[in-house]
Amino acid sequence: MHILVDMLTDVSHALQGEEPDRAPGEKMYESTDHDHIANLVEKARQAQAVLNTYTQEQVDLLAGAIVYTLARPDLASRIATMAYDETKMGLVDSKRAKLTHKMPAIFHDIRKEKTVGVIDHDAENGITTIAKPYGVIAALVPSTNCEATPIFKSVLGIRARNAVICAPHPASKKTTLFVVDVIRQVLRSLDAPEDLVQCIATPSKSLAAELMAQCDVTMATGSGDMVKAAYSSGKPAYGVGVGNAVVIVDETVDLAATADKIRIGKTGDNASGCSAENSIVVQASIYDGFLRELEKAGAYIANAEEKAKLQAVIWEDGHISRKVVARPVSEIAALAGIDVAADRKFIIVQETGAGAEYPFSGEKLSLVLTAYKYDSFDDAVAMVTAITDYSGSGHSCGIHSTDDARILKLALETKTSRVIVRQPHGAANSGSWTNGLAKTFSLGCGSWGGNAVSENVTQKHYYNTTRIAKPLDRSEPDEAAIYGPLFDKIAAVRIEAGA
Incomplete structure (x- = not known):
């Protein structure tokens, strides 16, 4: 030392x-x-x-x-x-x-x-x-x-x-x-x-x-x-892919605590990171109550007119304007000509669809969060897929739920490299003391995001390897051992010669 x-x-x-x-x-x-x-x-x-x-x-x-x-x-x-x-x-x-x-x-x-x-x-x-x-x-x-x-x-x-x-x-x-x-x-x-x-x-x-x-x-x-x-x-x-983290919130979690986690993840470094929450998909029975908790945590809920004004300033010629990227809420609000109290930490717009016709479903790199409502959990997973298919395929998603079956279903059915459970997504996705992901500043997104790896890029990706292979004292196994429990079914397959 x-x-x-x-x-x-x-x-x-x-x-x-x-x-x-x-x-x-x-x-x-x-x-x-x-x-x-x-x-x-x-x-x-x-x-x-x-x-x-x-x-x-x-x-x-x-x-x-x-x-x-x-x-x-x-x-x-x-x-x-x-x-x-x-x-x-x-x-x-x-x-x-x-x-x-x-x-x-x-x-x-x-x-x-x-x-x-x-x-x-x-x-x-x-x-x-x-x-x-x-x-x-x-x-x-x-x-x-x-x-x-x-x-x-x-x-x-x-x-x-x-x-x-x-x-x-x-x-x-x-x-x-x-x-x-x-x-x-x-x-x-x-x-x-x-x-x-x-x-x-x-x-x-x-x-x-x-x-x-x-x-x-x-x-x-x-x-x-x-x-x-x-x-x-x-x-x-x-390489790394485009981020556009979508986070599901179901009725099994504490709403106030979850709202605070989303605030932490969304506002870190003014949402400059690719892992910051970009959309939340909330169960219908708790939707209104959860928005109220988000307001208590510092959110400003934009109305339809204000949403249109925000859309006009966030995107320029189809690209995110540098005037809003990682800028304070006060600057974004001033650009859009909307009145937002000085104590507000992020802005929420409400949305129903995904794709080019719904630009708020894409990555925003700003203190603007999109909120969706879902009825069945199948609908929630489908919405995550639709949003990430449009923007952020292969990157990440999250879920606030205590239902392990739902957590597994989300992981199985989405094209995402990371699923963050009950944590501030923006803070946890690149690895933290509170999860086991490799701590990094580079997040691979797999073939879905056009990358070579679908994990957090870390030390093992910074070197080549050479392998020495020494001879082993073992013989070739018979067919039954090679195919294991599949052998009888495989051996029963019959095809026509030349087919």
């Missing part, structure tokens, strides 16, 4: 100056996109060659030091404020908590996993598994999480002995550059190559595309277009 404290003092002294206006280590010169990125990648490969010689203890120290430094309250507050000032999105408190609480929680989980050398030995099957780095990772960084994503991807990347190059969103490059500069200072303080983590100083789509083409693998977090570009880069990529 004394190493971290001494190192933190050195880093803190270095941070007294101005924030960098370009990426540390990046030359500012006229060049083609290819040459510009090639310069970064070459430095990354040189640094990664050094990291490739590190032991598990050494990479753990680097990763832990990065998390520990950026989790210090003063520095975390500075970064959170910087992110808000630059983007005008989210909440300073939420962004600070990502650094002071979420990242340490992530590190607590991943440090238990071996990432260097032999990581598993299966004596029964004679298989020894070895972890090996990808090489250089292209890390796409969204403006909605510009403060935490570069830390997350750098820490997991370094633990698996990779170098990482961040491609920030143009609207949040100052914050991402600053975070990367801190990481580089931590690396220098521990005599590790600082070019293990770099950042594009003047981000653009063309430079991001070139980065993805030259790196070994892309960790894609951002807009749907950027994730598609990652999959089209010609290199492997881990």
Whole structure:
């Protein structure tokens, strides 16, 4: 621990100056996109060659030091404020908590996993598994999480002995550059190559595309277009899908407690995350009472006229307006020209259908929640399916119920990778101390959402594996053993020759 404290003092002294206006280590010169990125990648490969010689203890120290430094309250507050000032999105408190609480929680989980050398030995099957780095990772960084994503991807990347190059969103490059500069200072303080983590100083789509083409693998977090570009880069990529979390509320739960959970999930970082509740589907017998509880929790229930005004400002040319993304209720209300009390924390609109004709059934990335009413539970599941088929297929859904049969039915019958039970969806979906999901900032959505994985992207997705297979002293079983209890029925099948 004394190493971290001494190192933190050195880093803190270095941070007294101005924030960098370009990426540390990046030359500012006229060049083609290819040459510009090639310069970064070459430095990354040189640094990664050094990291490739590190032991598990050494990479753990680097990763832990990065998390520990950026989790210090003063520095975390500075970064959170910087992110808000630059983007005008989210909440300073939420962004600070990502650094002071979420990242340490992530590190607590991943440090238990071996990432260097032999990581598993299966004596029964004679298989020894070895972890090996990808090489250089292209890390796409969204403006909605510009403060935490570069830390997350750098820490997991370094633990698996990779170098990482961040491609920030143009609207949040100052914050991402600053975070990367801190990481580089931590690396220098521990005599590790600082070019293990770099950042594009003047981000653009063309430079991001070139980065993805030259790196070994892309960790894609951002807009749907950027994730598609990652999959089209010609290199492997881990992407995330569109979020549009739908949460069922049935009559078996405490309404007041459930309303408060939805408030927590919906309002975290002003609903900037893909896991924030976007719609609730409420049993008809409790619908009116539950809306009253949501009002007590801070909701404003919009009427039909106000709903139309909100629709006019939330979407521009079919896309969510940046003027509402992760903005306060007061700003959204002012844009729409509706009068909402200053103490209201989110807005509810009531809806009946899903699809393009019902835009409120889609992802909103704002403090606007859509409410539906259902009669039978089959209707509720059908509504979840209709909504996620329109927007958010493969991502997540939730349920507030004490009926295990209903919970299982929802999980069995929807195309979702996660089903969050009786928890604030926005806070629990990416893993938390109160559930067993891997803690992450990247959520895979499976083939339904156009992704390679249908789980939370975590440490195991940041390295290659080699398997040693030794010979076993066992013989080939007969057909009865191969087919087991199916054998008699299979053996009875008869077909015509040539059919």
